[in-house]
Amino acid sequence: MGWRDEDVAFESLIGRVIANIENSGEEIIFTMEDGERYKMYHSQDCCESVYVEDVIGDLADLIGHPVLRAEEVTSTDSFNKELEYDSFTWTFYKLATIKGSVDIRWFGSSNGYYSESVDFVKVPTTH
Incomplete structure (x- = not known):
């Protein structure tokens, strides 16, 4: 089963308690207090690049307390007109x-024919 079959709404984290967060820069893994795991990532293709550009705030502030806000916002506004x-x-x-609060900023670029989106999926449990 592929990751795409496990997509979940990011907002489903509201009310849940995060026990651990792992950030590799290419993916972020959220482990919940009940043991469920969620992965934020992008499956790279040939003519695109999608990665964690920045994390504003301290991820440790999200651990051990119920999530009050979990929102995804996208923008195609240019913050740097010199980038092509x-x-x-x-x-x-x-x-x-x-x-506390944290903003995780992902940046995706492509030739226009590939996805620049980020996936948020439930990681299947292994028995």
């Missing part, structure tokens, strides 16, 4: 708990 891309997308993941 055929197509690009900024995807912002906004998370907050009572302890």
Whole structure:
């Protein structure tokens, strides 16, 4: 079974408690208090690049407290007019708990024919 079969809404994190977060720059794994795991990533193809551009805030502020905000926002506005891309997308993941908030900023660029989106999937449990 592929990751695409496991897509879930990012907003489904609201009310859940995150136990651990792993950020490799290419993917972020959220492990929940109940053991469920979720993966934020992009399956790269030949003529595209999608990666974590920046994390604003402290990911540790999200651990151990119920998630109060889990929002995905996308934009194709240019923050740097000097960059030359055929197509690009900024995807912002906004998370907050009572302890603090974090914005995870992904940047995707391509020749216009490939996906620049970020996937948020439930990782299948192995028995």
